[in-house]
Amino acid sequence: MSTHSPAQTAVPVLALAALGIVYGDIGTSPLYAMKEVFAGNHPIPLTDDNVLGSLSAFFWALIVVVSLKYVMIITRADNRGEGGIMALIALALHDAQGNPRRLKIISIIGILGAAMFYGDGMITPAISVLSAVEGLEIIAPDLHPFIIPVTLLVLVALFAMQKRGTARVGGMFGPVMIVWFATLAGLGLYNIADNPHVLLALNPLYALGFIFANKAMALVAMGSVVLAVTGAEALYADMGHFGRKPIQLAWYGLVLPALVLNYFGQGALILANPEAVSNPFYLSAPGWALVPLVVLATAATIIASQAVISGAFSISRQAMQLGFMPRMEIQHTSEKEQGQIYLPAVNWGLLLAVAILVLGFKSSNNLAAAYGIAVTGDMVITSLLATVVVAKVWGWGWNKAIALFAAFLSVELVFLAANILKIPDGGWFPLVAGAAVFVLMTTWKRGRQLLNDRLQGEAIHLDAFIDALLAGMPTRVPGTAVFMNADPNGVPHALMHNLMHNKVLHERVVLVSVQVYDVPYVPEIDRVEVHKLKGDFYRVIVQYGFKDEPDIPAALSLCAEAGLAVEMMDTSFFLGRETLIPRLGSEMALWREKLFVAMFRNAGSATAFFKIPSNRVVELGTQIVL
Template sequence: MSARRMPLTIGALGIVFGDIGTSPLYAFREAARAAEAATDFAVLGVLSLMLWAIILSVSLKYVTLVLRLDNDGEGGILALATLLDLQHFTPGHRGLLLLVALVGAAMLFGDGVITPAISVLSAVEGLELVAPSLTEFVVPITVAILLVLYAAQRAGTHRIGVLFGPVMTLWFVVLGVLGLIAAVKNPIVFTAINPLYGVELIWSAPEKAIFVLAAVFLTITGGEALYADLGQFGRKVITRAWYCFAMPGLVLNYFGQGALVLADPTALRNPFFLLAPNFLLLPLVILSALATVIASQAIITGVFSLAKQAIETSFLVPLAVKHTAEEYESHVYIGTINVLLAILSISTVFVFRSSDALSHAYGIAVATAMITTTVLYVSAQFRLRRWPRPLTALVGIVILSIDMVFFLPNLGKIPTGGELPLALAGFALLVMISWRVGTRRMSEILTRRGYVEIEELEGSLRTSTVVHRTAVVLSRSSVRVPVALSRLNQLLDVSFDRFVFVSVKVAGRPRIGPSERLFVDTVSKRMSRVSLVVGYMQSVNLPALIAPALREIGVDPGSVIYVVGHERPLPPKRIRSVRDVLSFVFVVLMRNAARAADRFNLPHKRTLEVGYPIGFDASRAPDARPPSGRANPAEVVLPRK
């Protein structure tokens, strides 16, 4: 490996492989316990299953196949969804694919709660071997670490992020060295390369098979991160990091743990830490804690990035997003998400209190997300027609079969804690579906209210009071006049010298270059239209982005007034159907959503917000007028000083 490539490879180890890299802390222990024996037959069978799970699921599915399919360089479930153009919902099989994408995204939100809890908890449990008297402090120390981790999110990790790669590189080297030392003392473990050992273990005790396979799945729970982080490093860098560092370190460590348990069955209580000699035990605990914090940080950052993508593609309610590193668009902080993750993750630690107990809840969300990735991947391959259709179908059947081998056993975890990630994912799915359905319904209601065409605006406006300024009016449509402007004119009899209607469209690509971003159209002397197209990974500083277009039409960007509509949905009076439930949830979300003025970074002193109610009660007329027939009042929020 050249010196030029090494920094990128080390960087990938710190971001991409944190989750899967910390699995040795608990994966082999749980799989061997599920086999209920420390015999050569059981240990070799477990090692064989773990090795081939890594080969088939991570190396074959993700590294060899899935990483080769990207959306303009980006990967992940929502990247596949936008590649399939699912953000523009249409009924039929595309609607089903949209549901699959939302389920996958929801499962990753659920995983974002459990992964930090089990990772940090399993590392801190090493203190029990250093000093048994510290056992009662494992949970408080874990909670303290998580509190510091979540509290530090607001400041961003770009300053200390340079340390993540070197620490994780050291981690994988230590994994490999400790495992190799133990394995060479009992080289029989290398015969586990033969997949027949795993097959025989499952065949000999089918009643234990589901528990063994569910535990073996813990070995590969971080595999989805390889695809989700594709945009940061690219396929070649991730592939090099996997084959040169991550995979050798993981496999050798698992084999070393197996060799240790074969030599001393009592070591099964914590085979990872018992690989180290006594004088290295405390340093290994410290290194493990650092590795799990880095892994947790990668998961949290991934959830923030996923949430931002969901917001920009209208899959999630708009929330306040703060960029923590100018050079990395994916490094964002979302306060609402961070608080939810912190509360739920810390509560999970208090409820389960050990990584052993928490492992029974871990895995089902990731297994489901992997299936959704496979379904979307195969659908995209069919659409792009890169391969012959029979070959695409065959590949889809093979990798879906691999996923199902682990998904079905994980269903057995539902009675023992697996309902937790499903409940978390269900909540996230309810939020996304409610937002999706609610925004579509609100758009239909606004359309039925009877917009004025932009070309007809001059003839419909009153002109008794004209403000001698240019109004930049945010519009959902590039064709019709927004309700906000019409209401402002009706209520206050106010008009402007000149109007610039700006519509923002989020493309199905992560990034849009400057040459493709702006489209300007002159409607008349008083009116112009600006269409802004951005990628779903890009931040939107609207004044800065449209400034060139304003100058092009002779408008000073520093003197314009921004006019923004603010819809206030009214909840149904009675809950009589699923649609009413979704509408009620949407109303709650809408009232807590970030305002458009904040999302688009509009200058507060030059922004005029006009609020107007929208009724979601099925018994009301679509335009939400009260029974008296009078128009609903609008609220006008004047520019802040």
């Protein structure tokens, strides 16, 4: 996925690329959304009014939630061109500086949104690929036993392919999705021609009439209608790769018309042939087209899943930079594109969750029950965070912002209520998965804060320390010593331990502090600040955005202009290695302390994360009681 400025490439080309990455998820919803209303776990009676009412609800959900909220409004809430829940958190947090209570509330809401994203990310590949492969049963009922094995095979191949990067297959995404959306539109027109009566459902009165005439039944149906808007988060999350205009062009020019035509075509088919309700997507195609349609649908669902997996990699890296997750191994799959990354731990963790879902739920009908709640939870959280951004960052004021998002929340909260009904049928899974991610992220954030407080409590002020050294200087040895230092004004533990045990000091001592700002990228010209201190000590502050790649040797090479030339072969990096000991009566519950200690022990090494040459590193251990 590209991080180049959208201005560098023509809008239509970017719109084509956006079709696969951004609209894969929402574009594969016709495989299961309509079927779920009339043949799911909670089917509603198949009548003319119910079909027109649910079609109208599908259409207006796409208009209100996707077109108005996401495409027109939320995509304007960019953090220097970047979108997604982490960018929204950063914008909201930026305004809340100096207000600890609001900072805490926004952080918790944001972490909850990120946790829901992971819940959604587990279900999307499972339901998309499974619903596509279920077409085998339509081709020949005898193929039913092969559905689960083929689905698992496709998913394992997809996740195994991640370490090679998406660049090779990325070029095929757009063209395949153009064929997919053209096919959706063609199938829709083919069936609408036989029953144009369904076009009456474009009138919103049919949706309102359906909701008010059958309140309980309509609420159940809304739990399935929300499946039509799953994937709306992706067009905001991936905005940084394409820009607003290409995303809008792709949506209004192709995706929205194709989806509406297909849903209305499925409605027309069901009214003409009620038996087709068992799988209205595949049965809307003529018999000769079934085999190529199953192949095309499988390709489209692989692309939809790829977008979610890439999104999980991206959000994980941002969460690491913002201090919500422990360090993990990050591999780059492209020399040219900074955004193309691979996180083995996230990849295999997702595959395990997806495989468990497929084996546990066994059909797209059962998975649809698990799907909606993570998506609607994410939408509600996005609306809440966006209200803060619109009120404070855009300067609209609370009244206008609340009035605007109250309209969207009134729709989304109905969807959320409808999905709460599905908790016993499978909706519990994303809630459990999201709660687990939420506990891990909040434990890590709180644990790091606790650890920093302990280290700060024992810290010595740097200026006083240097003055004391100058009064009785230890033996100086040739070379440069680099100490990583969280607090720019404190003395690193590793420096104290080195002096205590080795009784020497290098002729040049560089104290490096890394600061991550709530912007996606920091320009290279602002990357480093160099401060020369007494006694050949230097303080270097390295500044990154939450999507930048930390690279300490590269940052140090930029210090030469400020009079600090660092020769790598003459430099040793000293890192502290803390061993944490949990204790009763701490500010954190003992079970969370033990969880934090386990996460801390298994976190990726600072050496790899900061790209420090491992043969230049000296680690000095210390024990800290939490």
